Amino acid sequence: MIKGCKICGIKDSDTLNFIINHSHPPNFIGFICNYPKSSRYIEPNYLKKLLNVKKNKSKFVAVLVKPNNEILEEIKNLPFDYYQLYDCTPDSIVNIKQKYQKKIITALTIKDKSDILGYKSFVDVTDILLFDSKGYEKSQSFDHNLIKNINFTKELMLAGNIKFDDDLKKYEKIANFLDLSGGLETSGLKDTSKIDIFLNNLNNLKNET
Numbered sequence: 775m776i777k778g779c780k781i782c783g784i785k786d787s788d789t790l791n792f793i794i795n796h797s798h799p800p801n802f803i804g805f806i807c808n809y810p811k812s813s814r815y816i817e818p819n820y821l822k823k824l825l826n827v828k829k830n831k832s833k834f835v836a837v838l839v840k841p842n843n844e845i846l847e848e849i850k851n852l853p854f855d856y857y858q859l860y861d862c863t864p865d866s867i868v869n870i871k872q873k874y875q876k877k878i879i880t881a882l883t884i885k886d887k888s889d890i891l892g893y894k895s896f897v898d899v900t901d902i903l904l905f906d907s908k909g910y911e912k913s914q915s916f917d918h919n920l921i922k923n924i925n926f927t928k929e930l931m932l933a934g935n936i937k938f939d940d941d942l943k944k945y946e947k948i949a950n951f952l953d954l955s956g957g958l959e960t961s962g963l964k965d966t967s968k969i970d971i972f973l974n975n976l977n978n979l980k981n982e983t
Contacts, residue, residue, distance in 0.1 A: 776946055779976055780804055780931060781969065782837065783814030783955040787824055789964045794830050796970070798977040801951060804835040804858060808845040813962055814955065818848050825852050835879065841870070850874055858904065867899045877901040879931060883908045884916045890924070897928055904953060907934040922948050938968040942979045952976070 782804030784790050793803060805821060806814045816824065825834065833855035838845065840861040858879040859867055871878050880900035882892055885908050893903055903926060907916045915935035932949035937957040945952060958968045 776942065776952065776979060777950045779951055780835065780953040781958060782953055784964065785814050785816050789966060790824065790827065792966045793969060794827065794832055796973055798973045799830060799832050800973065801833060802835050803832045804837045807836045807838055807849055808841055809839045822852060829853065846870065846874065864895050864899045879904050881906050884920065887920050890920055900928060902929045902931050904931040904933060918948055938972040942975055
């Protein structure tokens with residue numbers, strides 16, 4: 775059952791304020807903290823200014839690709855509720871979780887069924903499992919049906935080229951949370967009209983179930 779969503783790759787205050795103050799805000803808002811290859815990457819100094827807001831009902835997520843100690847120390851006092859970790863071993867996730875006292879979203883990048891089985895190594899060290907495409911900064915997709923019949927013991931977040939106007943019912947039996955970034959953009963920038971449509975559609979779906 776879909777409980778909510780995450781909007782990822784926010785990098786400007788106008789979009790952030792629109793989302794935070796929406797009548798149906800997302801459960802999570804993600805910020806790209808250490809991956810300069812992404813057009814959504816935010817320099818640490820600007821990130822501190824951007825996050826100086828009242829979060830209201832949303833949780834803030836630091837998106838981190840194999841983070842080193844430098845970036846972890848740099849963001850440790852920022853108002854993040856979750857760290858979303860790519861390319862980390864279970865042991866490194868445990869160390870990060872214990873040292874910085876954050877909840878963890880473990881991101882697994884999927885191309886085929888063999889990639890999915892890797893989730894078993896992370897069940898005991900994560901709070902939420904995220905299945906994403908191999909695209910990283912690119913909005914690529916993978917076959918979401920690959921995970922449809924697996925019984926997960928942790929909440930599941932789903933990414934991978936989900937669009938703002940998709941039929942959300944097709945994800946109901948797959949994920950607890952939907953994770954969108956590129957699907958909410960026009961010409962590479964977040965589009966508040968698309969965000970509005972998606973958040974309203976998701977709220978309508980939740981009210982139906």
